[in-house]
Amino acid sequence: MARRQWSIAGQLFALQAVVVTLLVLAGAAAAAVLARSDSQQAAREQVLAVAQTVAHSPEVRTALASPDPSATLRPYGDSVQKATKTDFVVVMAPDRTRYSHPNHARIGQPFIGDIGPALAGEPFTVTNVGTLGESVRAVVPVYDDDERIIGLVSVGITTKVINRKLLAQVPVLLYAAGPALALAATGSWLLSRRLRRQTHGLGPAQMTRMYEYYDAVLHSVREGLVVLTRDRRVALVNDEGRRLLGLGDDAAVTDRPVAAVDLPPAVAELLASGRDAHDEPILAGDRVLVANQRTTRFEGTVLGSVLTLRDQTDLRNLASELDSVRALTEALQAQTHEAANRMHTVLTLMELGRADEAVRLATRDLELAQQLTDRVVGAVTEPALAALLLGKSARAGERGVDLVVDPDCRLDDSPLPTTDLLTVVGNLVDNALEAVAGTAPPRRVRVLVGTVDDQLVVRVADSGPGLDPERVADAFRRGWSTKSAGRGLGLALVGQVVRRHGGSSEVDRTDDGETVFTVRLPVPREPR
Secondary structure (H helix, E strand, O other), rough: OOOOOOHHHHHHHHHHHHHHHHHHHHHHHOOOOOHHHHHHHHHHHHHHHHHHHHHOOOHHHHHOOOOOHHHHHHHHHHHHHHHHHOOOOEEOOOOOOOOOOHHHHHHHOEEEOOOHHHHHHHHHHHHEEOOOOEEEEEEEEOOOOOOOEEEEEEEEEHHHHHHHHHHHHHHHHHHHHHHHHHHHHHHHHHHHHHHHHHHHHOHHHHHHHHHHHHHHHHHHHOOEEEEEOOOOEEEEEOOOHHHHHHHOOOOOOOOOOOOHHHOOOOHHHHHHHHHEEEEEEEEOOOEEEEEEEEEEEEOOOEEEEEEEEEEEEEHHHHHHHHHHHHHHHHHHHHHHHHHHHHHHHHHHHHHHHHHHHHHHHHHHHHHHHHHHHHHHHHHEHHHHHHHHHHHHHHHHHHOEEEEOOOOEEEOOOOOOHHHHHHHHHHHHHHHHHHOOOOOOOOOOEEEEEOOOOEEEEEEEOOOOOHHHHHEEEHHHHHHOOOOOOOOOOOOHHHHHHOOOOOOEEEEEHHHOEEEEEEEEEEEEOOOO
């Protein structure tokens, strides 16, 4: 059977219980020692007071001067002993001969103990062992009228009696220590219970292992992670999260409000809102991120929220290219069906003997398609861009849109990475096609791609309803869309390419009502 490990709360409770018990026991022992010391001091004061009273008694002086002092002092000592609750009252001669004693057989025998200071005229108290055992005793001289010492008085209380009185106080001490111990134990139990809830009953080894795993996971996970407390303060940002959000490794973000952290606007809005999000695309600088946010709870209590981020920039670019390829494929399929229909028509006309009409029908569309292909291929020698424009032309034709490649279009070789060029042209054309969709004919889109003054210029104009001038900046910077939620990333991707290459973008409105999107990208100079 595996050995059960104690939790941190259990260990703390055991430690506190031991410490509190030792403290209470130590306090009780100190109180007992103090009580013993007080009892002995009280006994000294008591026997000294009684001895001095007896020594100043006229009856004692008279008896000491008589021929038989014991006849008077024996009953006198017994009465004083009973009245003062002491253990012995001994009146003796200066030569130690006893005249009184609780044990009458001891009368006439020498007194046992020190009497030197009393013979010198100094009353004193001392603890000695006598015939009755160990006792606290006082010895006081007795003077006559001429101030001569004519006798001594010794009064004592045995140690057994003192200890018996001390033991009688033990229940009181226990009554005081018991509630203190119970109160301390209750406090320790409540503290350990709270700690157990906070640590979930984990032991030190488990918490150490959990921290090691936690730290390793946070630094190795491929997703960005942002954890907020219930009051919308940043509790944690892992390494990938810092990279995706553009936060430096040394940036102080922990335990700061969301509003005080330099975050991309879309991310800051999502974090501040605290709303749940599922695979929501947002922009963070030059990146397209997919965000998931959930509120975290434990046993019904809201702890905060967790935001995870995945970089989808490259995937979006690939998806854009895939859309272009898919559109071209669909267009080719449509043209195949259309060509088959026309071929049947041509064959039927031939069978009917109407050869001239068959020739005109067969060559009309071919001439138009060939003109478009010649114009695109002749102007654009970049094969990927030429294929993209041909695909967009076929897609535009399906939508009833006239896509025109500007006669001034000229691009012998792409000075930029092909992916970036396709992202700019493809998304601008798609945006234009979306803008003219649903508008009244004629629907037209014009495309110009070329180099002017060491700049690559991409200009796409459409006959759509146009864009509000106040919305131009939003369209490129924040993925704003006039369409449904979750769209509008096309122009945002264009804006990313523009910022990455240090270019510029603008939106104009021509006199004939066309909306023109223009992107200028600097052409890298070749090293000399």
